Amino acid sequence: MSTNTIFRVHPAINFARVGNSEEFYIAPETAAGELLDKSSGLFGGLPIKWGSEATPITADDFRDQQQRVKRQAARFRIYAYDEPQSSYPSNDKGREITLGDTINGKTVSDIIWQVHVANKKNNNFTIADSEGNEEGINSYTHGQTPPLRNPTYGLDPNMPERLLQLVIDPGPRCIRASDSNTVVHFDAHTTASYIDQQGQIQQQPNYPTSFPSDHFDNLNPSSGDITTLGELRVESNTGRLVVTGGYGNAFAFKKGNYGAGAHMSEAQKRKVELNGAIDNDGWFDDVADGPVHATIVFDDGSTAQVVAGWFVSTDPAYAPQTRNIVSTWDDIFNTWVEHLNLIPDLYSEGQYNSNYKASFNGDVLPILHGAFLQRWNTNLPNKGIQGHNFIAKIKPSDNPKEFIKDFDGLIRNPNLPADDSERTKMPLSLGDATKSFLSLSTTQYFLMKQWYEGHSEEQAPNLGEGEKLDKVVLENCLGGRYSPGIELTFIVRDTHLYKVDNSNGVATIPATQGPFRINEQPLDYSHASKAQPFLSFGYIPNNSAKVTPGDLSKFMAQPWHTDYNSCAVHEPDPVPPASNTLYWSWPAQRPVQVHPANLCTFNEQQGTWNLGGQLFSIRGDADGEDNLTYSDYPQNVGRYRQYLDYLANWHKTGFIIQGHQVSAPKGDNYGSDKFVEVESLYQSNGQLVQPWPTSVIPEPTSK
Numbered sequence: 001m002s003t004n005t006i007f008r009v010h011p012a013i014n015f016a017r018v019g020n021s022e023e024f025y026i027a028p029e030t031a032a033g034e035l036l037d038k039s040s041g042l043f044g045g046l047p048i049k050w051g052s053e054a055t056p057i058t059a060d061d062f063r064d065q066q067q068r069v070k071r072q073a074a075r076f077r078i079y080a081y082d083e084p085q086s087s088y089p090s091n092d093k094g095r096e097i098t099l100g101d102t103i104n105g106k107t108v109s110d111i112i113w114q115v116h117v118a119n120k121k122n123n124n125f126t127i128a129d130s131e132g133n134e135e136g137i138n139s140y141t142h143g144q145t146p147p148l149r150n151p152t153y154g155l156d157p158n159m160p161e162r163l164l165q166l167v168i169d170p171g172p173r174c175i176r177a178s179d180s181n182t183v184v185h186f187d188a189h190t191t192a193s194y195i196d197q198q199g200q201i202q203q204q205p206n207y208p209t210s211f212p213s214d215h216f217d218n219l220n221p222s223s224g225d226i227t228t229l230g231e232l233r234v235e236s237n238t239g240r241l242v243v244t245g246g247y248g249n250a251f252a253f254k255k256g257n258y259g260a261g262a263h264m265s266e267a268q269k270r271k272v273e274l275n276g277a278i279d280n281d282g283w284f285d286d287v288a289d290g291p292v293h294a295t296i297v298f299d300d301g302s303t304a305q306v307v308a309g310w311f312v313s314t315d316p317a318y319a320p321q322t323r324n325i326v327s328t329w330d331d332i333f334n335t336w337v338e339h340l341n342l343i344p345d346l347y348s349e350g351q352y353n354s355n356y357k358a359s360f361n362g363d364v365l366p367i368l369h370g371a372f373l374q375r376w377n378t379n380l381p382n383k384g385i386q387g388h389n390f391i392a393k394i395k396p397s398d399n400p401k402e403f404i405k406d407f408d409g410l411i412r413n414p415n416l417p418a419d420d421s422e423r424t425k426m427p428l429s430l431g432d433a434t435k436s437f438l439s440l441s442t443t444q445y446f447l448m449k450q451w452y453e454g455h456s457e458e459q460a461p462n463l464g465e466g467e468k469l470d471k472v473v474l475e476n477c478l479g480g481r482y483s484p485g486i487e488l489t490f491i492v493r494d495t496h497l498y499k500v501d502n503s504n505g506v507a508t509i510p511a512t513q514g515p516f517r518i519n520e521q522p523l524d525y526s527h528a529s530k531a532q533p534f535l536s537f538g539y540i541p542n543n544s545a546k547v548t549p550g551d552l553s554k555f556m557a558q559p560w561h562t563d564y565n566s567c568a569v570h571e572p573d574p575v576p577p578a579s580n581t582l583y584w585s586w587p588a589q590r591p592v593q594v595h596p597a598n599l600c601t602f603n604e605q606q607g608t609w610n611l612g613g614q615l616f617s618i619r620g621d622a623d624g625e626d627n628l629t630y631s632d633y634p635q636n637v638g639r640y641r642q643y644l645d646y647l648a649n650w651h652k653t654g655f656i657i658q659g660h661q662v663s664a665p666k667g668d669n670y671g672s673d674k675f676v677e678v679e680s681l682y683q684s685n686g687q688l689v690q691p692w693p694t695s696v697i698p699e700p701t702s703k
Helices: 160-166 266-270 330-338 360-377 380-393 419-423 442-452 467-475 559-565 643-652
Strands: 004-008 013-017 024-026 035-037 069-083 094-099 106-116 170-175 184-187 194-195 201-204 228-234 241-244 248-252 283-285 289-298 303-314 602-604 609-612 655-658 675-678
Touching: 004 106, 004 289, 004 467, 013 024, 013 241, 013 467, 024 419, 069 289, 069 467, 094 467, 106 194, 106 228, 106 241, 170 201, 170 228, 241 289, 283 380, 330 467, 360 442, 360 675, 559 643
Parallel strands: 004 303, 013 303, 024 069, 170 194
Antiparallel strands: 004 069, 013 069, 069 094, 069 241, 106 170, 106 289, 184 228, 194 201, 228 241, 248 283, 289 303, 602 609, 655 675
């Protein structure tokens, strides 16, 4: 290796997921919808068993022995590169660095990791008010912003009282790779620590740690106190970092404080309500995000700094193998292609290159598999299922025009506003703000059209291992429809979110950092004081302010449970003329109608399992109208009528997994050709699932 070796944390962004168990597994490092093994039929996207390198979990691993939901941990690695990066994919594929490796004649004796997570949701702008603007980003132009959440606590987002009371901030934490038996908590009792400029760990007892109970009484203790945002640990032998998040808890506090809330009675301030799908003043949840730094320590005492990654904790993944037709990766990739000169041969000077060859495996097959797999989380009619199965059989050697007779008549064109309301075109999901239906990103659409017109090759570009991790974790998250989303939201389309090189007046890949890195604000922890909040408001879309801990997750629903419950089926908005058909929001991340494994039946003659009926993924515990998810109206089925009830029951929701990962009663499994629901704790089958229902307009009630 050269003496100018560059070290980077990968993935650039990684995701943990909450659960109410102390136990956990590792976030998937394969892409949902990717066929990993043709002989077994195994698809990617499955999380990894803790303590293993890459062993996928089975149906028995989603819950612990007490039937609590295991958390998903994010695993970070360090890769070394000899060359600066000037193109994507990088010419230098890099290699992973672990404890004991030799670099430039020196041995890695230790790795010091530093992570700082925070939750800023309550000290952020309302999200629902952003939805009326395309992509949400347009709500933040010319100095304009949506209204603040929790306005009764002050109207200046950098007001010290707001920052102190409304931000959950445990401060930074450090852990050594050599301390493989250590667990470091993001709680109020663990002293903050950071890596100084000499590469040494420094304790910071003066950090102004802040948790909800420091300022408020919990008005709804049954939904859990928030005493931690997770913890750090390292893998023995490798020194890789493993970060877990919170427990899915939500903390209620009084809505009024002073100023605009002074007219409210104390009883009104203390009343526990949860009425909005996205913005709920008076509530905390325990998701978080923040930067992941590392310093490599060599046997001669010297150190090397590592380009940082970013950690995000979010909702559980109830269908980890189901791919989104448009993923977070697709939106981020589209942003970098069209605005940040990621691949000039693909897109430059405002237009796509008609000579660029798409990759069937890298660009087309993920879209086909996304459409094919989402049938397991929705109630598509038989004709739709057959159509998706037919499309999924396309091979690289096939002539696409023999499978898709009319591309423009089948695929919604994101460049044509008239196609936004075309309900006969694909994809069959709800669209982003101001759009009735989902469309592919403009980059996806171009590449798919290139394949259709014969301008493609089979293999995808050769990515390094670190680059693959960057891509895979984002492929496993939803995109396309941010209302506001689950893992990340419309901010992924904001060029200000990322580190770029503008030194020549044109945005390019930062040579040292590489692409897709968060535009982080450096923080000096040595001056932290308990007398004042340490974190400022931070990042604002379409603004030059850099990103600080808590800035990515603050644009999500508060608490996350309400948005998840809400997004079953809806009418498009705006509603196309003469249409009242219901569609899905995020069927890959938020399953709506599912096939439970225990409803499958065994065919004695064939020796195989057949699918049973479909149930709603969220279906409550009682029968009939006593069920808290019951409704006379199809547009309201598959969700709890009251958000507080889902908050109390979210951990009962089951998981969708490939059938050969599930043990069947006869000592076999359900087969790789099925994706079935397992581990649901709901006690009722709920209401009958109707095939692709239409909404019903309620009759006016007489007084």
